[in-house]
Amino acid sequence: MASRVIEDEAERPVGELASVVVEIPTGTGPARAHLWTPDGPPVGRIVLGHGAGGGIGAADLVAVRDRAVAAxxxxxxxxxxxxxxGKKVASPPPRLDIGWNAVMEALPALPGVPLVVGGRSAGARVACRTAAAHGARAVLCLAFPLHPPGRPEKSRAHELALPHEADIDVLVVQGHRDAFGSGPDIAALELPxxxxxxxxGDHSLKKYGPVADAVADRLPEWARAWPTAVDGAE
Structure with a gap:
């Protein structure tokens, strides 16, 4: 089954923005991609996934979406x-990767601009594991779950290190009181x-203003001097 537009919200704003919703078949069932596009030609594309306990309405995801489109x-x-x-329990990591990869491959082409992938919590893990396969410029991790609460020995630092092995930048925006690993905990790892x-804040990052500010600070750098834009003109 091919991807299909299931809802065009161009005349029905979500907040101050309007989106197009595309249903995409994957090996683990249909996924949905909600696309918000600026008025002019996009300077980049940022693709974000949700966590294991919530959806795309999470305050930090919405705030980053708004700032990215505004930029x-x-x-x-x-x-x-x-x-x-409609399930309440997230799929295991391998199945999450299958669904994510299918969506990334089915998105409409947007050549000549940088791609940033990421998400919150489990979605950030998926993005780290798959960033190199999709040619990402950077990975944005919101509330990266460094370890299960109270189990620092179960570290997932190796996933955070994966993008750098492919020369991909990683930005982690982390709450000071995150039980899954605080900002200082991750900074102490000194991962290249x-x-x-x-x-x-904690793992929920409900104070989303500083989160959006941190991402907005990096957007110009991620968009600047993107080699694909030059190569694509040849």
């Missing part, structure tokens, strides 16, 4: 198949290529 980026929020199916921006 001229196309923003895409991805609903994993388990969420589309990983920038940590600590903000007030």
């Amino acid at each position: 001229g980026w196309q923003a895409v929020l991805v609903e994993q198949p388990w969420r589309v199916a 290529g990983v920038e940590v921006r600590g903000v007030e």
Whole structure:
């Protein structure tokens, strides 16, 4: 089954923005991509996934979406198949990667501009594991779950390190009181290529203003001097 537009919200704003919703078949069931596009030609595309305990309406995801579109980026929020199916428990990581990869491959082409991938919590893990396969310029991790609460020995630092192995930048925006690993906890790892921006809050990052500010600070750098834009003109 091919991807299909299931809802065009151009005449029905979500907040101050309007989106197009595309249903995409994957090996684990249909996923949905919600696309918000700026008025002019996009200067980049940012694709974000949700966490294991919530959807694309999370305050930090919405705030980053709004700031990205305001900066001229196309923003895409991805609903994993388990969420589309109405399940309350997230799929295991391998199945999350299958759904995510299918969405990334099915998105309409947007050549000549940088791609940033990311998400919050489990969505950030998925983005780290798959960023190199999709040619990402950077990975944005909101509330990266460094370890299960109270289990620091179960570290997932190796996933944060994966993008740098492919020369991909990583920005982590982490709450100072995150039980899954605080901003200082991640900064102490001194992982190459990983920038940590600590903000007030816990894993939920409900104080989304500083989160959006931290991402907006990096958007111009991620969009600047993108080699694909030059190569594509040849």
